[in-house]
Amino acid sequence: MKINTTAKIGNLEIKNRLIMTAMGVGLGNHEGEATEDFIAFYARRAKGGCGLIITEITRVCEGHGIGEYDQLSLSTDDNIPSFTKLAEEIHKYGSKIFVQLHHPGRETYTQLTGTEELVSASAIPSVAAPQPTRSLTIEEIHELVEQFGDAALRAKKANVDGVEIHGAHGYLIQQFLSANDNKRTDEYGGSAENRRRFLLEIIENIKEKCGEYYPISVRLSSSEFLDNVGITSGITVEETIETAKAVENAGVSLLNISAGTYATGFTIVEPTSYEQGWKIPFATEIRNNVNIPVAATGVIREAGFANKLIEEDKVDFVALGRPWLCDPDFGNKALSGNDDDIRKCMSCVYCFDTAGESLVTGGAHAKCAVNPEMGNETVYTKLQKNGNGKKAVVVGAGPGGLEAAIILAERNYDVTIFEKNDYLGGQLYLASLPPHKQKMRYFIVYAAKKLKDYGVDLRLNTTVSAEEIRALNPYVTIIATGSEPIRPSKIPGINNDNVYTPVEILKGEVTLANQRVIVVGSGLTGMETAIALQTAGNEVSIVEMQDVCGSGGGQTVIMDERGTLAKLGVCTMPGHRLLEIRSDAVIVADNADIEVEIPCDSVVISLGVKSVNSYEDLLNDLSNVFVIGDAKCAGRRIGDAVHEAYKIAYRI
Amino acid sequence: MKTKIVLNSEEALLEPSAIMGNEEGIYFTFMSDLGVIANVLPEPLEVASPLVSGYIVEIKNASFGERYMEAMLGVYVKLNGKVGMYPVTFLLSGPGAEMATYLGREKTGLSKKICENEDDISIKRDGDVLRGMVKRKGALLLDVSIKLGEYNNPAVGDIYNNPTAGKKTGGTSFYFHTVLEPDENGKAIYKKVNLISNEAEYAYHKWEPGKVSVRLYSSENDAWGEFPVFENMGGAYSVNDLEMKDLYIVGNPDPKKVIPKLMSTRFDKVALLKGER
Incomplete structure (x- = not known):
């Protein structure tokens, strides 16, 4: 496998070609320490075969530099010890770690920053979440340049292997780079050269403070894709090629190419309709114009696809975000060619939404719809394999039922799963039917393989009766019968032919x-x-x-x-x-x-839908009967059902 | 008093002030689509927000004419780092509509059309509910209701600068003033476009927030339904005085690029080119 070959970023050798990109997961605290939860989360991915881990956004200053309540921070020396511990844990697995340095600019909230206004290149509020916004003064820009350099030095002191400057996704540096957002008339605005000045000064400052050979990655959006929403002044690939050349000349060791800005957020965290690898051609075009390694992201979900990108010399590193949330062992499985064993990301963006829920308030973390262990590495520490062949019955093969069956089988229960339809997945299958939604079947395919691997007794086209369940004498019964469409009978004409x-x-x-x-x-x-x-x-x-x-x-x-x-x-x-x-x-x-x-x-x-559950009352003489998913409370998301299923199957 | 055709030079000046005094009606804002908004923007305006704001008001004391009804849809734009409003389309009815339309189009560059019947633009009130409707040439274009109380989405208060009775708020707007002249073949073409920047001040007598429901439709001549309504953000019943301050030319965009974005909001289909030139 080509992805299983070493490559260098500057003088730093990376053991394989797989990078975990920065994702805000909300496992920190308000002080921005690398908490135990954070360390466990990242270490699990290192253990799972990730070559280079890039942390989530890490602020370089307080106040207007705060982007999330629970984000990491290197704005002072206080957090160097916890970052040292983080680096130490990652290094145990032969992986390397970069810290991503970030300033949100206008893409944050005054509730978080505690300031009256947010800052940006110009006084233009966010399109996505408009808040009062002012332009940075020259003095503030100079101060920020120093703060980026200071934060990088703190990372170096913590034995972190390198830093990544977040110059993508519509945050402050991109607000300077983009002619759509930067309307300054001083030396930081106007020409493309002027708009790049802020980024180049940050690179220069980091090199001054951390030394010539301390690896620096720069994350860039190949294009803002603003033309998708009718705006013509956004960053284009042609312009990013010039930026890439400029940062290469400034001594950067890696380019990490993504895409998008806040107004085109669907090109940053793509929903399921986007094709695998759709951003890669843009990254390859940029790579053809520079002589430093290029990593690229873009809905890469299959190990075979990732390998082909290296094999065909499209990129130097395959950058993956959400796939590491779904399956922390993505690396080891991919490197050993076990693509079918990978629990693949469906791009349902449950992770993004759950992260967003606590972005301003803190107190919760991002969740993966199909991997309940994600972010709970210090909670779900060991799956007990103590089922000892006891009978487990699962009724319904929607996402919750499938997850329950897999986990119970993994725990050595003797599992039978009944499904009235001739297909697995329930509503998830239906969600995969519209055009461009086929990736929603990834979990069904994965679950089908797992059921087969574990020898689960799967009975499709079977409406099981309470008596039949009772006859199996189950130790545990999971009712995952899902839901059915609501058809409100009080509406006149609801049963019309049309x-x-x-x-x-x-x-x-x-x-x-x-x-x-x-x-x-x-x-x-x-x-x-x-x-x-x-x-x-x-x-x-x-x-x-x-x-x-x-x-x-x-x-x-x-x-x-x-x-x-x-x-x-x-x-x-x-x-x-x-x-x-x-x-x-x-x-x-x-x-x-x-x-x-x-x-x-x-x-x-x-x-919407209403719960279907005709079993619970009929089985009240049995012990360990659990109702999960839509059968318990209708209209929730895939992740809610899967998480409920996992929790019960883990603890029973 | 009889008037005369020929005025002296002092009489021939347009009334310099533009005050829409005692302007009363429904204001509303909804979330639409960035792409749709960007598509209607003439260069060099750039889209600043996916929001669309509009109103249906009766202007009772205009400094330039008799009372009239006016409805507008506008979008939020940026120009050289300044965020402002670009009113995309206006419809007017009532006794003062003609003068307000001529002045609006010729003096300011506003995209205005007249409805044939005074009650084509209407506002009706029933307790705490107001309903505004805009029709033109028999086709319904806008039907908006407001139930007074709270905004649909409290964030909309900031969009309006949180007005209250007695408060004054200001804002920038951008218009396109067009110059139509005969070419060398004797055919009238748009030779020049002035991009106008204008500061306006609202002095509020009443601002009563409410929950809106916005319905937009298109007809053969007026494409008001082009903006999808993805979220009713909120609005208000308001009485205010609006003063439009001086006008400044801030650009001369290429007429070829700008005019296609303006014509349907100024002329009906019947006035536009039919068949091969």
Whole structure:
């Protein structure tokens, strides 16, 4: 395997070609120490075969430099001891570690910074989360340059192998680099050369303080892809090539190429619709113009694909983010060619959303939908293999049921799993049906292999009765029967012939064309159904009771879906609740209870789901009966079901 | 009093002040799509936010004419680092609509059209609920309701600079003043465009926040439905005086690039080129 060859970053040898990129996971404390949880999280990935770990964003100053409540900090000497311990742990596995130095610029919150205004290259607020923003003074820029250098020196003192300057993803350095954000008229604005000055001065300062040979990586967005949202003044690949040459001349040892800015966040943390490796050609183009190693990220999910990138000389290092969250052993499995054993990232962005939930408040960490151990390395320390062949019954093979069956089987329980459908995955399978959503099947494929490996008795097309379960005399029974679409019986016309469910549309059981269609409900399923219908030549309107179209899903997924709805011209009506369905119209009421008639031919009801659980009461004479996932509480996400399943299967 | 065709030089000056006094109606903001907004922006304006703001108001005491109804949709833009509002399209009705439209288009460069009936633009109030509607040539373009109380999303307060009765707020707007002249073939073409920057001041008598529901539609002549409504952010019932200060030319963008973004908001389809030139 080509990925299993050494390569150098400056004078630093990396044992393989796999890099874990920076991801904010919220395992720290407000002081920014590398806490035990942080160290355990990173060490687990080092143990799992990662060549180079790059920490999450690490602030270089307090106040306006704070980007997350629980982020790492090297703004003072106070945290050098904990970073020393972190480096020591990583080195135990032969891996190397870089600290990513970061300033958020305008992409943070005044609640976090404690300042009245955020700072940026110019006084232009964020598009994503606008807050009062002012431009940095020349004196402040000079001070920040020093602070980046000081933070790098602290990393070096902590035996950290190198630093990465975060010049991508729309944060402060990119706010200087981008002509879309930088409107300064002094020596830090205007020409591309001036806009690069801040970054180059930081590099120079780090080299002055840390020495000529201390490795520096610079993360850059190859393109901001702002043209995707109609903005023409964003950073392009051509401009990034020139920036890459400039930072190479400044003595940088590695370029880590990503893409995007906050307005195009879906190109940073891509939802599932993006193809594997889609950013690689841009990184390769940049690599062709420099003589230092280039790492690149871009929805790389399969080990074979990663290996091919090295084999075909597209990049020097394969940079992976979320795959390390899903499977800490990605490296070892990939290096040994066990691609099928890798629990692959579906790009569901549950990690990004859960990280975001505590970004301002702290107190919680990012979670991976299909790896409940992620971030809980100090909690789930050892899976006890003490099932001793005791019987375990799982009813329902959705994500929760599959996870429960895998973990119980791994613990040596004798597992039988019943599924009424002829497919695994439940709602997850349905979520994989729309165009470009096939990656959502990764977990199903992985689970199917695991069930086979562990010899789990899988019974598809089987509706099991309570008596049949009882007859198996189970030690533990997991009810994971999921949910079914809500069809509110009180709505007049709900059972009309022109009313359908998203499942009927997405599975192709019903075909609508050249019709005016109302989709009621704008969850992910509703939006995807609307997209499918509009693409099929219908004129679609989405009616949503909440004030927001597209709540309840991943943030970048929603951005992506909304962008598609806008491009397709789907009409969206948030703040309207369904009152009645007629043969040629629906009647809705808005936030002020004003009734509006919307002419239509067909209606698709996507009002979410309700729990299906016909077993719990029938099995109350059995011990250890657990209801999980949507069967327990409907309408939650894949991760909620999987985490519940894991917790029970781990502890029983 | 009878008027005369020929005025003396002092009489022939336009009223210099532009005060929309006692402006009363519904203000609303919703989250739309960056790409759609960017697409309607003439150069060199750049999109600053995915938000769209609008209003339906009755302007009772205009310094330049009789009372009229006005509806507007505008977006947030940036120019040389300054963030401001670009009003994309205006519709007017009522006795003062004609003068407000002529002045708006010729003096300021606003994209204004007139609705044929006064009640094409309407605001009705029933207790704590107001409903505003905009129709033109028989087609419904905007239907917005507001239930007074709280914003849909409290963040919208900052967008409006948190107005209260007695408070004054200001802001920058950008307009495109176009110069139409005959070319050497005797055909009228746009030879020049002035990008205008204008400071305006709102003096609020009332600002009552509320929860809005925005419905936008397009017709053959007016593409108000082009902006998707992804989130109702909120709005208010307000009474205020709006003063538009002096106008400054801050650029002369290429008419070929700008004009295609302006024509449909100033002219109906019937006035635009049909068939091969």
